[in-house]
């Protein structure tokens with residue numbers, strides 16, 4: 235009689251992956267100081283010029299009469315103001 239070593243039934247432990255209950259998704263997100271996108275007025279030298287195919291380069295701002303060429307004046311609606319010397323010139327021909 236041969237001893238047949240009966241292999242003990244090894245019950246493999248069925249690893250049941252503990253399904254972590256989905257973390258309750260909160261609809262409310264933690265408030266974050268979100269920087270709201272603001273439409274920034276593009277500033278720069280390029281904003282002083284307008285390039286047209288026909289007319290070519292057009293200056294949108296006048297130069298300061300005091301400071302001379304190179305010093306653009308800011309457009310304030312009905313007047314131009316030089317940020318360099320403070321010179322203000324009212325627009326003459328308003329349409």
Ligand SMILES: [Zn+2]
Pocket residue numbers: 298299300301302305316317318319320321
């Ligand atoms: Zn000026």
